[in-house]
Amino acid sequence: MAEMKRHDNRLGLWGWLGGGRWGVERHAYILHRLTGLAILLYFLMHIVVTSLRASGKYMWIEGHVLHQPVFRFGEYLVFAAFAYHAFNGIRLVLVELGLAVGKPIEPIYPYKTSLNVQRPLLISMMVLAGIFLLLGSFEFLGVGK
Amino acid sequence: MRETKYWTWHMTAGVVILFLLGLHMLIMHVGGVSTSFAPYSGEATSKANSLFRDSKLFFTVTYIFLLGIALYHGLYGLRTILFELTLKPVVEKSITFVLTITGLGLFVLGTWAAIATHAIALSGARG
Amino acid sequence: MTENTNNSRPITFHVTRYNPESDRKPYIKSYTVPVRAGMTVLDGLHYIKENLDPTLAWRFSCRMGVCGSCGMLLNGHPTLACNTQILHIADTDLTVGPLPNFEIIRDLVPDLMTMFEKHRSINPHIVRTDEKELNTPEGEFYQTPEQLEKFLQFTYCIKCGCCMGACPTLATDVHYLGPMPLAAAERYDNDSRDDGWRDRHQLTGSAHGAFRCHYAGECSRVCPKGVDPARAIQHLKRQLVLDYLHLARKKKPCAMLHGPGEGKLLANIPAAPAKTV
Ligand code: SF4
Numbered sequence: 001m002a003e004m005k006r007h008d009n010r011l012g013l014w015g016w017l018g019g020g021r022w023g024v025e026r027h028a029y030i031l032h033r034l035t036g037l038a039i040l041l042y043f044l045m046h047i048v049v050t051s052l053r054a055s056g057k058y059m060w061i062e063g064h065v066l067h068q069p070v071f072r073f074g075e076y077l078v079f080a081a082f083a084y085h086a087f088n089g090i091r092l093v094l095v096e097l098g099l100a101v102g103k104p105i106e107p108i109y110p111y112k113t114s115l116n117v118q119r120p121l122l123i124s125m126m127v128l129a130g131i132f133l134l135l136g137s138f139e140f141l142g143v144g145k
Numbered sequence: 146m147r148e149t150k151y152w153t154w155h156m157t158a159g160v161v162i163l164f165l166l167g168l169h170m171l172i173m174h175v176g177g178v179s180t181s182f183a184p185y186s187g188e189a190t191s192k193a194n195s196l197f198r199d200s201k202l203f204f205t206v207t208y209i210f211l212l213g214i215a216l217y218h219g220l221y222g223l224r225t226i227l228f229e230l231t232l233k234p235v236v237e238k239s240i241t242f243v244l245t246i247t248g249l250g251l252f253v254l255g256t257w258a259a260i261a262t263h264a265i266a267l268s269g270a271r272g
Numbered sequence: 273m274t275e276n277t278n279n280s281r282p283i284t285f286h287v288t289r290y291n292p293e294s295d296r297k298p299y300i301k302s303y304t305v306p307v308r309a310g311m312t313v314l315d316g317l318h319y320i321k322e323n324l325d326p327t328l329a330w331r332f333s334c335r336m337g338v339c340g341s342c343g344m345l346l347n348g349h350p351t352l353a354c355n356t357q358i359l360h361i362a363d364t365d366l367t368v369g370p371l372p373n374f375e376i377i378r379d380l381v382p383d384l385m386t387m388f389e390k391h392r393s394i395n396p397h398i399v400r401t402d403e404k405e406l407n408t409p410e411g412e413f414y415q416t417p418e419q420l421e422k423f424l425q426f427t428y429c430i431k432c433g434c435c436m437g438a439c440p441t442l443a444t445d446v447h448y449l450g451p452m453p454l455a456a457a458e459r460y461d462n463d464s465r466d467d468g469w470r471d472r473h474q475l476t477g478s479a480h481g482a483f484r485c486h487y488a489g490e491c492s493r494v495c496p497k498g499v500d501p502a503r504a505i506q507h508l509k510r511q512l513v514l515d516y517l518h519l520a521r522k523k524k525p526c527a528m529l530h531g532p533g534e535g536k537l538l539a540n541i542p543a544a545p546a547k548t549v
């Protein structure tokens with residue numbers, strides 16, 4: 001039989017966002033990627049900027065470009081990304097090493113999966129991230145002048 | 146099993162970063178703890194305070210350490226995302242190459258800066 | 273199917289159609305189906321084929337959630353058409369599409385071969401070195417209930433491919449093994465009779481193996497059999513890491529229980545009936 005024409009139904013990049021049932025873990029996965037990329041971008045620039053101190057340029061201090069409110073706010077966003085990435089990361093380490101997903105069970109309807117097992121961990125990590133973010137907000141936006 | 150190796154260290158690096166970057170953030174941004182790391186008045190990130198930390202060998206060494214593992218963690222993470230796009234093997238190889246070069250380049254830059262400022266801070270402290 | 277006009281309710285099916293011989297790409301065609309309580313999506317498709325459009329193609333066999341043929345995208349969720357009642361998921365409209373992340377052969381028929389090939393590649397069977405015993409068995413392999421429980425959940429998989437259609441990594445990475453084959457690998461790795469885990473680790477620990485999973489959890493969420501592939505994959509990752517760090521417990525395939533009746537029998541168990549073949 002001759003090769004039949006097929007339609008490739010792979011979802012592509014959109015599939016990272018769409019498809020499936022959209023549980024909270026899917027959101028967590030997307031956000032982990034986005035915050036990771038954001039932190040990496042900041043980090044690469046941060047290395048260059050702070051390395052310039054070796055030639056006497058302290059670009060982030062009072063009176064320099066990076067001390068302006070825009071950049072401080074940008075830094076605050078990176079901090080927020082870090083808060084999420086760090087706490088969700090703790091969950092991911094535990095989950096991906098098979099420590100927080102529970103042992104195999106007999107599947108009896110309605111099914112309870114490993115998602116249910118690690119959900120409390122996810123919730124507590126998000127609460128901790130929230131608290132951490134809140135504490136950091138005071139420092140960054142308020143008192144930290 | 147090469148991927149297993151990479152991934153194991155990616156995770157390990159993540160855990161180490163958790164502590165070191167947490168410490169880094171505390172020192173840089175939280176007033177309470179910073180007195181011992183930032184003896185001069187004003188912000189912990191001021192020039193005087195930066196120089197003070199740069200004069201301490203502990204900071205120079207941890208900076209370099211954190212720099213290395215954070216670069217690895219971040220760039221491997223980026224590589225993971227890119228490799229999930231079904232690329233041609235040549236493209237995958239070039240990505241690995243470019244990311245390795247970027248990582249090493251920035252590591253050298255950061256290490257040089259940390260050591261150089263350490264020297265500057267020491268001579269400044271003496272002079 | 274008899275139409276019961278008294279308590280049937282019209283539901284519009286928006287069905288993906290694609291004929292490789294005449295269509296350049298898939299399109300949506302709508303049909304209105306009178307739906308009674310209890311009708312499954314599979315029943316609805318039969319209604320369309322019998323009464324509205326005989327050209328509609330889809331795959332099914334057992335119509336009771338056992339064969340794994342009828343995995344489809346219903347209202348955007350990969351699941352079994354025979355296992356889903358229309359009125360549970362639709363008020364007026366229902367979209368029916370083929371499973372994503374596979375090629376479409378025609379209409380609602382995905383080409384599952386890519387999944388089966390990946391499945392085959394991980395040696396989804398018991399591997400042992402004592403070939404003589406395997407080919408001319410002289411006894412039984414002994415396994416405790418605890419040893420069975422370590423992998424039993426993962427044996428319920430019916431290879432429907434719903435998990436593959438839901439996985440975000442597979443949406444972009446054709447080479448990723450995917451939840452079904454990885455769960456199968458974990459199932460055999462964990463089998464106390466098996467001795468093939470080292471070979472399997474070569475593949476599951478490779479660049480397109482278990483580490484492409486990031487626990488988005490969609491596979492476990494959609495699996496119609498409660499197999500929980502995400503759980504299997506995370507356990508697999510731990511084994512891979514332990515193996516790499518040389519911390520894996522030395523696992524020997526379980527010994528054979530030689531000859532029937534050599535183990536201790538419980539009292540009061542009646543003798544087996546005489547052999548018929
Ligand atoms: S794991 Fe579940 S969803 Fe995936 S193929 Fe098996 S039965 Fe289907």
Ligand code: SF4
Nearest residue numbers: 439485486488489491
């Ligand atoms: S848990 Fe892993 S295998 Fe399952 S859908 Fe998510 S990324 Fe895919």
Ligand code: FES
Nearest residue numbers: 335339340342354
């Ligand atoms: S027809 Fe067999 S699983 Fe649906």
